[in-house]
Amino acid sequence: MHARTGRTVRDLRRENRTAVLRRLYFDGPMSRLTLGPATGLSSGSVSNVVAELVADGLVEEAGSVDSAGGRPRTLVRITPASGFMIGVDIGETRVRIELFDLTLTELARTERPLAPSGPRTARYDVDLVVGHLREGIAEVLRIADVPADRLIGVGVGVPGIVARTPEDGAVVHGQTIGWDAVPFERLLRAAVDLPET
Incomplete structure (x- = not known):
């Protein structure tokens, strides 16, 4: 069924879920x-x-508050352990990898140093950076005892412009670090056991 705007019922349900999750978040x-x-x-x-969100395990009850004359109102919140995210920062002197639950509570962190001297392009060697991510992601998952299939996303901050291609995913154009059309997402997925979507 399509609404007049071209949106389907599925689109509307997704928008409603997103609106509720956003407010709770x-x-x-x-x-x-x-x-x-x-x-x-x-x-x-x-x-x-x-x-639906409670049935999916994304939202849980979180106590209650008094109402103005009726029975107490039940509060709901995001279920912290219903999913996990990894944040990566590829900085000037190090690569930082952090694991968060859905309330953005940091569960684990590790850092891998980048060479402090030498040519900038050597410091940001793609294979070196991908290796740091492979080791660092495995480490934070191990520290927090979180299986890789519970990850819902990995966000990577990298100096440069990121474009998306159908075959390689995120491609990085980082002139200052010597990366020219580096298929970073493809390389990362090949090196790290990540969920397919």
């Missing part, structure tokens, strides 16, 4: 009643979306 625990005005959704839509 940025505003912390909220009741279903306050989620309605915060998201622009009807109370029925909020109840349906929250029920």
Whole structure:
């Protein structure tokens, strides 16, 4: 079924889920009643979306607050351990790898130094950087005892311009570090056991 805007019912459901998750993520625990005005959704839509998210394990109950005359309102929040993310920063002197739960609580961190001297292009040798990521990602997952299949994303900050191609994914053009159309995502996926999507 298509709405007049060309969006499908699936698109609308995804947008509603995103709206609820976004509010819970940025505003912390909220009741279903306050989620309605915060998201622009009807109370029925909020109840349906929250029920789906609870069933999927993405949202959990987080206590209650008093109401103005009725029974206490149950708060819901993002389930911290329902997924994990890795953040990578390829900096001037080191590569930092951090593991977070869905509430962005840091669970583990490691750093790998880059050569402090010598030509800049040698410091940022692609194979060296990918090797640091392979070792660092394995280390933070091991420290936090998180299996790789629980990762929902890996974000990499790298000096340069990132383009996306169908065959290589993220390709980095980093003149200052000597990278010219480096198929970084393809290289990373080949070196590290990451979920397919």
